[in-house]
Amino acid sequence: MTILHTARLRLEPIRDAHFEGLQAMNRLPEVMRYISGAPETPEQTREMIERVKARWAEWGFSWWAFIHLASGRVAGAGCIQYLDRQPGNPHEIGWRLHPxxxxxxxxxxAAEAMAAFAFDGLQAPELVAVRHPDNRDSAKVMERLGMQxxxxxxxYGADMMLHGISAAQWRARRPLR
Incomplete structure (x- = not known):
């Protein structure tokens, strides 16, 4: 399983040890507002961790916990997974942060590190992201990644805006990589 590093974060494949930090984030209505629309119960967070561990074993990629280096806290979580969780669909990037x-x-x-993993490590031909139409903050992150x-x-059973970037577009915007 791949650990990613940025200047301020360590992205660790989600495991049982991340439960408390993930639940502290996922139980907050403001975090889940544009994701499921409702806070997660502890049981739902445990089920998510089990699903994620299985995907790491099967696919070799899934969700990471974002560990804030200065505080040691779970600052957020993010993923590379198949869109709509269906192998054969494009690779999807996603994230959420504790307020x-x-x-x-x-x-x-974190998104830059995960996108680099998708394009350089997985050789993904494209990367997509979905967001609730009202989630302008995520739209800004997608735009910074070069997504259109x-x-x-x-x-995921809801009307969502789809954004995407091809591997060629990714590499063209990062010529020094």
């Missing part, structure tokens, strides 16, 4: 870590550039920092809005579609 204590909002507006510090950490989502963009592709339109509204139904993903």
């Amino acid at each position: 204590d870590f909002w507006r510090q550039g950490l989502a963009s920092e 809005e592709r339109g509204l579609g139904t993903w």
Whole structure:
């Protein structure tokens, strides 16, 4: 399992030891507002951890816990997975942060590392992301990654905006990589 590093974060494949930090984030209505619309119960967080561990074993990629280096806390979580969790669909990138870590550039920092993993490590031909139409903060992170809005579609049982970037577009925007 791959651990990723940024200037301020260590992205660790989610495991049981991350439960408390993940639950502290996922139980907050403001975190889940644009994801499921409802706070997660402890049982739902445990089930998510089990699903994620299985995906790491099967696919070799899934969700990471974002460990804030200065505090040691779980600052957020993010993923590379198949869109709508269906192998054969494009690779999807996603993230969420605990409100204590909002507006510090950490989502963009983590997203850059995860996108590099998808394109350089997995050789993904493209990377997509979905967001609730009202989630402008995630749209800004997607724009910083070089993603283009592709339109509204139904993903994960809800109407979501789809954004994407090809591997060629990714490499063209990062010529020094």
